[in-house]
Amino acid sequence: MRPYYILSGSIISKDSDSLLIKKDEGEINLPIEGIDSIFIFGNTTLTSPALNILGKRGIPVFIYSFNGNYITSIIPENYLESGFVLVKQVACYLDNRRRIQLAKKFVEGAAINMNKTLKRFGAKGIEIPIDKINSSSSVQELMGVEGKINDEYFEQIDSVLPENFRIKIRGRRPPSNMGNALISFGNSLVYSFVASEIYGTHLNPTVSFLHEPGSQRSSLALDVSEIFKPLYSHTVSISLIKRKIIKETDFVNSDGTFLNDSGRRKFLAEFDSKLMETYYVNKLKRKVTYKRIIRLELYKIEKYIVENTEYKPFSPRRW
Known part of the structure; x- marks a missing residue:
């Protein structure tokens, strides 16, 4: 499927x-x-x-x-709701030690995967500030560290992109240039796929740990997306640019810069192809798609919440 x-x-x-x-x-x-x-x-x-x-x-x-x-x-109403897991998830959120422990893993996992993506395209890796991540005493302080990691990361991405596609300053609402438009479009797809996979677990999408729970969006999907954005969204964006599949004619300027119909078709084709690639999971002793990897990651998070087991974010052995 x-x-x-x-x-x-x-x-x-x-x-x-x-x-x-x-x-x-x-x-x-x-x-x-x-x-x-x-x-x-x-x-x-x-x-x-x-x-x-x-x-x-x-x-x-x-x-x-x-x-x-x-x-x-x-979203269908009949997803796998579980009162037991909901109680455990809320308790984990209210326990500041466990909440920030999980939030730190999201930030660290994202940074590791950023370096995987940078290495793939021959860019200089970023120095991951493990000490600052581990010493953060609040989610707000941790997000400040995350922001600095992102700034350095996108600076290194720009080093391997042609001038007209460089991100420069990360602008989201609306995207300010073609590089930002690709990243924003890809990130929104990653968010939606993670949100979709959450409904195949017992996790509640509104109770998150790095991002503050909100009243509208699936804030848990925002958390988990951090791990996968460098691997899926950013890899696809950079690849389309460097292979010259995406061109300036694939964008439209209308109160910001966005992909047009042609650009979206190209991005979606590449993104779908990436998700359908397979990866050998040692624990399962078989290959699964990168789309399935998202579900497996959510199972690991659910296990951390319910059983208090150690959680290690996904990072591919090779990328």
Whole structure:
């Protein structure tokens, strides 16, 4: 099973046990058994019968604006809720020692994977301030350390990018240039995939540890995304630039810089290909997709919360 991406100008309706996607250029019959999530970009109509079958099959829908900004998600109600795990998760959040211990692991894991990505593209690695991470006494102090790590990291990314694609200053709302547009689009995809995988576990998406729990977004997905953004979002962005697949004509300037329809198609194709690559997991003694790695990471976090076992963030042996 895999995700399915729908760009603007479509009408999605139900056709027996399938989805019927109508576009100007024709119709596509999409068997429901072959997908585990749907990503919609731009103006698309989703009928009630289609929503009904998606809900019954437990398939989440993630909705983005035409510019690629994440808007909201439609999550099935029948995900694996567990009162027992919720109580444990909230207790872990309220225990400052355990909360910050887990938050530190997210920051450290992200930094390690940043270096994996930098090494992949021949950039100088960053010095990970382990002492400052470990000595942080509050989440606010830890996020300050994380911010400095990110600044140095993106500076090193720029060292291997052509001038017109350099990130310079990380700008998100809205992205200020083409480099930022790629990173922001990729990060939003990582967030959505992590959010989707959370609903396959007993974890509650609203109780987080590094980011403060909010009233709207899945703040736990923000936490876990930190580990995977360098590997998935940033690797894809840099690769598309260096292989000259993404060009200046793949962007539009409209109160910021965003990927246009052509650019999104290129990014989604590369991103999907990356997620479907496989990685050998020693503990399982078999290969799994990088998409599945996200679910396995969440199981590890759930085990830390429930059983108080040691948690070690995912980092590939080779990248």
